[in-house]
Amino acid sequence: MTDLGTIRQEIDEIDRGIVEAFEKRMDLCRQVAEVKIGTGKAVLDRGREREKLETLAALASDEFNAHGVTELFSQIMAMSRKLQYRILTEHGKLAGEEFVRTEGLPSPEHCVAYQGVEGAYSHAAACRFFGEKAAVKAYPKWADVMQAVASGEADYGVLPLANSSAGMVNDVYDLLIEYRNYIVGEVELKVEHALLGLPGATLPDIQEVYSHPQGLMQCAHYLDRHPDWNRHSVSNTALSAKKVLEDGKIFQAAIASRLAGELYGLQVLESPVNDSDKNTTRFIVVCRKNLCRTDAGKVSICFEVPHESGSLYNILSHFIYNNINMNKIESRPIPEKKWQYRFFVDFDGNLADAGVQNALTGIRQEAAMLRILGNY
Numbered sequence: 001m002t003d004l005g006t007i008r009q010e011i012d013e014i015d016r017g018i019v020e021a022f023e024k025r026m027d028l029c030r031q032v033a034e035v036k037i038g039t040g041k042a043v044l045d046r047g048r049e050r051e052k053l054e055t056l057a058a059l060a061s062d063e064f065n066a067h068g069v070t071e072l073f074s075q076i077m078a079m080s081r082k083l084q085y086r087i088l089t090e091h092g093k094l095a096g097e098e099f100v101r102t103e104g105l106p107s108p109e110h111c112v113a114y115q116g117v118e119g120a121y122s123h124a125a126a127c128r129f130f131g132e133k134a135a136v137k138a139y140p141k142w143a144d145v146m147q148a149v150a151s152g153e154a155d156y157g158v159l160p161l162a163n164s165s166a167g168m169v170n171d172v173y174d175l176l177i178e179y180r181n182y183i184v185g186e187v188e189l190k191v192e193h194a195l196l197g198l199p200g201a202t203l204p205d206i207q208e209v210y211s212h213p214q215g216l217m218q219c220a221h222y223l224d225r226h227p228d229w230n231r232h233s234v235s236n237t238a239l240s241a242k243k244v245l246e247d248g249k250i251f252q253a254a255i256a257s258r259l260a261g262e263l264y265g266l267q268v269l270e271s272p273v274n275d276s277d278k279n280t281t282r283f284i285v286v287c288r289k290n291l292c293r294t295d296a297g298k299v300s301i302c303f304e305v306p307h308e309s310g311s312l313y314n315i316l317s318h319f320i321y322n323n324i325n326m327n328k329i330e331s332r333p334i335p336e337k338k339w340q341y342r343f344f345v346d347f348d349g350n351l352a353d354a355g356v357q358n359a360l361t362g363i364r365q366e367a368a369m370l371r372i373l374g375n376y
């Protein structure tokens, strides 16, 4: 039997040959990129790649190797495309060039829009980001906030995007696609809910509890310990406090902030009532203008992929290859395309970074849709 060392020597020899062949191939791909820049032809040519994979797999002696050859050449061609995207980027074919770079965000001229009523968590987030003196304006719905920003009625809007215990705020993700506003900032707010009742009410009086669905979700374990309480959704936590005051019923309680309790003259029956003491909501600041701070360190994008095996993997490979740290991925259904999804990804970086540009150039060409939602 041949010893391991001898076999490995032979493998090493073959590998050297593969590297040599790979480098020759990549040199040719460089030339392909130059031709494509000249002609404006897209880097990805699915037809050509499909044909190549079929031809090469047919050269293999058995099915196992045919599968291996398909895998191997899919990767080689993906690498060839990544080299071409880099060359395209070097030639100034930049993804994200539509953004206007700014040192700091301009102060609001008109107002900052938030959803709910005074005392809402979004109100607190707006004050935290823009300062207590900023002119803020409440709107009934998240869509109204987006619309006010899109129309220029408000300079900025502040919307909750995710909560550390209840997860993503689906509707706000969908609104980011529906409206063409940009994310220009973010602010995190520790959320501490209180159970609020009318002055004089006590815990045993309570039968009906009102809050925003997110508030109810964030206090689900607490509410489970009171199975006889009926839970009701309203459009905002602060509004639930306002409602309890206006209805004047001793058996009603709201789940909202202490501040909302003070504003609407309610008393704290119990606090905190959120299940996690780390309960934090991440709010985004949106703007009609595509502003991007020069020191921005996070990029948010949304993309759709073709409905075929491996397509998400392909898109994500652009982050890995360009050494980009991805810190969040979420998906939302595309209503017009049954069982198909659009993905929302946050990653570290600035649109001016070469790696970010390479990745976005690749994703722009290979995804069915790409939107850069913001760099902040």
Ligand SMILES: C=C(O[C@@H]1C=C(C(=O)O)C=C[C@H]1O)C(=O)O
Pocket: 029, 032, 043, 044, 045, 046, 048, 049, 052, 076, 077, 078, 080, 081
């Ligand atoms: C090199 C090319 O660009 C891409 C990469 C390919 C490859 O590496 O073989 C094939 C098709 C394109 O998707 C080309 O168009 O020939």
